[in-house]
Amino acid sequence: MAKRVGLEVSVAVGDAAKLADVDVVAAYPITPQTHIVEHLAELVANGELRAAYIPVESEHSAMSACLGASAVGARTFTATASQGLELMHEVLYVASALRLPIVMAVVNRALSAPISIWCDHSDAMAVRDSGWIQMFVENGQEAVDNVICAFRIGEDRRVLLPVMIHLDGFSLSHVIEPIILPEQSEVARFLPPYDPPLPLDPEKPVTVGAFAPPFIYTEVKWAQEMTLEGAKEVILECWREFANTFGRHYSPVESYRTEGAKVLLMTMGSLSETAMVAVDKMRDEGKEVGLIKLRLWRPFPFAELRQAVRDAEVLIVLDRALSFGGPGGPVCSEVKAALYREARRPEVVGFVGGLGGRDISMADFEEMVNQGIKLAEAGSEREFEIFGVRE
Amino acid sequence: MTQKARLEEVRWHGRGGQGAVLGASILGSAAALYEGKYAVSFPSFGAERRGAPVQAFTRIADQVIRTRSQIYHPTRIIVLDDTLFGVVDITDGAQAGATVLVNTRRSISELDIPAGLNVVLLDASAIAQEIIGVGIVNTTMLGALAGATNLVGLDAIKKAIADALPEKIAGRNIAAAEAAYWEVKGG
Numbered sequence: 001m002a003k004r005v006g007l008e009v010s011v012a013v014g015d016a017a018k019l020a021d022v023d024v025v026a027a028y029p030i031t032p033q034t035h036i037v038e039h040l041a042e043l044v045a046n047g048e049l050r051a052a053y054i055p056v057e058s059e060h061s062a063m064s065a066c067l068g069a070s071a072v073g074a075r076t077f078t079a080t081a082s083q084g085l086e087l088m089h090e091v092l093y094v095a096s097a098l099r100l101p102i103v104m105a106v107v108n109r110a111l112s113a114p115i116s117i118w119c120d121h122s123d124a125m126a127v128r129d130s131g132w133i134q135m136f137v138e139n140g141q142e143a144v145d146n147v148i149c150a151f152r153i154g155e156d157r158r159v160l161l162p163v164m165i166h167l168d169g170f171s172l173s174h175v176i177e178p179i180i181l182p183e184q185s186e187v188a189r190f191l192p193p194y195d196p197p198l199p200l201d202p203e204k205p206v207t208v209g210a211f212a213p214p215f216i217y218t219e220v221k222w223a224q225e226m227t228l229e230g231a232k233e234v235i236l237e238c239w240r241e242f243a244n245t246f247g248r249h250y251s252p253v254e255s256y257r258t259e260g261a262k263v264l265l266m267t268m269g270s271l272s273e274t275a276m277v278a279v280d281k282m283r284d285e286g287k288e289v290g291l292i293k294l295r296l297w298r299p300f301p302f303a304e305l306r307q308a309v310r311d312a313e314v315l316i317v318l319d320r321a322l323s324f325g326g327p328g329g330p331v332c333s334e335v336k337a338a339l340y341r342e343a344r345r346p347e348v349v350g351f352v353g354g355l356g357g358r359d360i361s362m363a364d365f366e367e368m369v370n371q372g373i374k375l376a377e378a379g380s381e382r383e384f385e386i387f388g389v390r391e
Numbered sequence: 392m393t394q395k396a397r398l399e400e401v402r403w404h405g406r407g408g409q410g411a412v413l414g415a416s417i418l419g420s421a422a423a424l425y426e427g428k429y430a431v432s433f434p435s436f437g438a439e440r441r442g443a444p445v446q447a448f449t450r451i452a453d454q455v456i457r458t459r460s461q462i463y464h465p466t467r468i469i470v471l472d473d474t475l476f477g478v479v480d481i482t483d484g485a486q487a488g489a490t491v492l493v494n495t496r497r498s499i500s501e502l503d504i505p506a507g508l509n510v511v512l513l514d515a516s517a518i519a520q521e522i523i524g525v526g527i528v529n530t531t532m533l534g535a536l537a538g539a540t541n542l543v544g545l546d547a548i549k550k551a552i553a554d555a556l557p558e559k560i561a562g563r564n565i566a567a568a569e570a571a572y573w574e575v576k577g578g
Contacts, residue, residue: 271459
């Protein structure tokens, strides 16, 4: 029986990769992701995990090594954060276009400059359009479960795409909390071995990543788009099967105490948990406030989101990233776009906050709800509000 | 499910290398794994250096803990090194009646602690030096915490220390915790 243990979330993420029986890990350490790859290096070094650990000189090389490993049919894992993710940027697009089901934990951290080692989602937003399946987790258990699911989803013949699991730096990665690690045998039954359709093999040569003149490039990109969009069905199927096997349920958009809620908060990542406590308090005070948690970021869950917010009057979206000179928070801007054609839709108010590790407390969420309601009523000339800034 | 039950928020003060982070983690494990509670622990998020003031945190509750923000109003404060008084604001944000457990040879009048807090002093360094052989007091202070409060029991602390430390040193750390427990209990 799997039992609950007290684990640092980073270590648990490494253990999840081990449970998935990865063949290759290629990674470069960067705060706050370091503990994940350190733990994996240790597991490989002491013989607990039979895998090749490829130490590389940069994240660009890490992702490049992952490409090669995955292309020959190895189950491949890596992890990075912030500037590391940026340094592998161009290779990310190659991984998705070559349809290589690499799994990567991204321990979200603000982008420089100024140097910040603390959490926000600017790194994630910079790779939004890289063609990877992407989801945000809110606690250690979700991180473990979804690293395991990520391999099953990505390696599915209907998908064959890389997957990023985003987890908040420090406020999630460095927390020690109770986590249930599934048994190796259970995971092995849930996650069949990777069986790539066209592995690189000297005996049966194939060309991967060939030149694409204008007559075919658009078709390749459209096929990629159709596949990523279609991956949602496989993700839902995987989560259903995961719930049947392990008893923990996941969905693309999650509603918390939204019944009869006129006002909805929306968050992504570990702040969702603090927001839940804030919603509890406001509900106890008789306020009709609920919470929407966006877990699946790519493919974007349009139908589920529309369904989740349709009865609300005000939707307050918190972004932990800023699109400079643009519409504010990337999540809010996508939510607005998703609701544009809806006849009935809530007034959407966007906040940007929690940048570079700035804490958002329960009281802050209450403040955000109060401000959001006022802004929805009075209207604002600004595209978004920046929360808690000193001017 | 709402969190109406008391949420215990423990703040550890130490210097880099004194084991505050491990202490916070052992406390969480003791409560979560051996007393059926829920617990999380975390370091102060940032770059830390040996010898510099550090903080670590443990949250303990009877229900799932969802709050992930930092701890602003601790119910318990554990001070591993009394040279931190005057360097950092040890009792900043402390809830009324909060326990302040300090490793010190000084008396309460020599420490700058505001009124209204439940102060418990002991010379944990001496206990650790004598029993463990080094002046690392995190485990000793855990025993003292079990003796001074009803936060977590000594048995759970002993089991969690055994899980966390290599066999070679676990026994002596458990003995030190036990000695501190009885010293605080006045046994």
